[in-house]
Amino acid sequence: MLAGAFAGYNAAAAEAGDATLAPWIGPLIAAALGIGGLFLYFRRHAGWFRALSPRQRRYWTALGLSAVVGGIIGGWLVLDQPTGRSAADLFSSGVLSPGFAIGASLLWVAGLAVGMVLYHRAIDDHEERAWLWAGLAGWYAFVFPAPVWWVLHRAALAPPVSVMALFLLTMLVNAAVYLWFKFR
Structure with missing residues (x-):
């Protein structure tokens, strides 16, 4: 509904010869309304949150x-894409607007940075150990294949190195090790 109102306003302004709103205004308003709605929801149903210990909070x-x-980055990514672009283009080789890339x-x-500081202030020794081992395993998941892939590409035996493929491998290994240590 908000996207329709935004598009309708911009279409009417363009037809009248007036200046249209910047493309980032719509997602910004949607994010502000979403955050406001979540704030009101949690304010009304905050009893469970108040019952938690300070560390859990x-x-x-x-x-x-x-x-x-x-969620904001993901929503903005979807809204930033031209009509008709497939999900494969969205996550692989599709061009991103400079405004989205910078923002x-x-x-x-x-x-x-903020989430990391808050997280480290809240975790206990058990979770910190799981996090540290997961980080080390993720590092190893990057250190082993990256130079091998690069050397094989230099010899024309492999495709160009994909940073996102290495990032996803690192994150998968990190998540698996973290979940193993945290919940075993």
């Missing part, structure tokens, strides 16, 4: 903040 706040940042990069770095 910090933990869930860190995870919630990270989820909100990821998403800044939001990713700022959200990760």
